[in-house]
Amino acid sequence: MQSSPLLENLVEHLRCLPGVGPKSAQRMAYHLLQRDRSGGMNLARALTEAMSKIGHCSYCRTFTEEEICNICDNPRRQQSGLLCVVEMPADIQAIEQTGQFSGRYFVLMGHLSPLDGIGPREIGLDLLQQRLQSEQFNEVILATNPTIEGDATANYIAEICQQQGIKASRIAHGIPVGGELEMVDGTTLTHSFLGRREL
Amino acid sequence: MQSSPLLENLVEHLRCLPGVGPKSAQRMAYHLLQRDRSGGMNLARALTEAMSKIGHCSYCRTFTEEEICNICDNPRRQQSGLLCVVEMPADIQAIEQTGQFSGRYFVLMGHLSPLDGIGPREIGLDLLQQRLQSEQFNEVILATNPTIEGDATANYIAEICQQQGIKASRIAHGIPVGGELEMVDGTTLTHSFLGRREL
CATH class of the missing domain: 1.10.8.420 (RecR Domain 1)
Known part of the structure; x- marks a missing residue:
């Protein structure tokens, strides 16, 4: 009590x-x-x-209290011609902290999951398609999570990009920097071998 | 950003x-x-x-939005003649959950700590003394924490009780039920031996 x-x-x-x-x-x-x-x-x-x-940016769907978020609104960001597709606004935060990406984002607010009734429209792919048509993008970087759903979503968006003649790329899977080889799971290690780069 | x-x-x-x-x-x-x-x-x-x-009960100093909290206000609680002194309102919660105590409480909102400027007045001992004089208590149970400060505070209050001719008791220290003897620290084990009871 x-x-x-x-x-x-x-x-x-x-x-x-x-x-x-x-x-x-x-x-x-x-x-x-x-x-x-x-x-x-x-x-x-x-x-x-x-x-x-707080609502959603009408360009990239991330959280913002403005009509357009300050990343989409930044003219220097618009020059790069790069678009990075992520699942969640928190992913933008993580990518921004690396300081390696100077383009703009598109936030799906989830991933394709037909069994839960989440189709292309629910994750805003119609809006994405509009943006790809109306703006000039050199490359779309697919940074969805490395899960089955995230991979499926990335493949689906890659097809849309191909139809529009825009280059699509997927972020690399492999062993995390600082990790130990014997601790890494088999699937990751396989990806790491398949994705090897010449030195 | x-x-x-x-x-x-x-x-x-x-x-x-x-x-x-x-x-x-x-x-x-x-x-x-x-x-x-x-x-x-x-x-x-x-x-x-x-x-x-939320303010403090004017009788026991626990958190309440009323003038008097519902424990102090309960006539059945007033009949027992028991007063339990604790450091924090959260302690009342813990004691109530045991279902073993049917008296009333007094909350110090801390413990004596002269170096930090916390003396008898800051922990409401003037109010406690008033209560001991104006009401009939058979026993004051000192349930402050088993720390140096908690013990010192308990001893200080025990002296006040003695002056007023009211019995004061301290809750037992010892090994926790379900604990293992070899894991218990030396001080607790000493208390456990000193406080042994005949079977």
Whole structure:
């Protein structure tokens, strides 16, 4: 029995966060009440603003509160003629951190999964096709996840690109840098051999 | 570079939660945006309500949005004549779950720590002394943590009880049930021997 229904309510709602179980939720609630009430209020405001105002970029479908995100809107990004297709907005974050890519993105917000009713339209391939027709792209880099669904989605998009006469490429699979050969699974090692490069 | 300042802001504020680093905060923000916007809004409301409305019970100092918490307000609880002194509201939760205690509580919201400027007044011992004088208690159970500070605080309160002629007791230290003897530290094992009971 909690001594406060509001506290009980807060603990329950904290559990909507991924990886937060009943014990962590309770610890978080007590921490905020005891030590950081202003932090809790700021978090509430940040949540309200983000949940109500963040939508999708009308060009690349990533999260943004603007009509067009600041990557799509950047003229220097538009010059490269490169388009990178990813599954999730978080993937953009990861690629941006490498500093190796200077083109624009397209976010599928998922992958093809016919059994779950997720077809080409659900992952925005009609919008992608429009963009490929209306803009000049030299290459489409397919950076979907290295899973069966991600590979299938990449192959599907590669066919669309071929029809439009645009070069499509898939990011390399292989052993992670710093990994040990004996720890790597067989499929990855096979990919690593098939994708070997001359030195 | 995030594509959205509001998203960046949300990730930053999620880090005020204990145990949430930059990666988890990002994962939480994306999860809410992608899959559970209504959950995020509800969490924001729960946070706002809890942070602004929850105060302390004027009898026992635990968290409550009422003037008096529902444990202090319970007439059956008042009959037992037992008062359990704990450091934190979360401790009440843990004791309530055992179902072994039917008295009332007093929450210190910390422990004596003169070096940090936390003296008897800061942990509400003046309020405790008032309660001991104005109400009839048969026994005060000191359930502060088994740390040096917790023990010191318990001893200090035991002296106050003695002055008022009220019996004070300390919860038992010993090996945890289900624990293995060889894994238990020396201090705990010493306490366990000193506190042995005849069968």
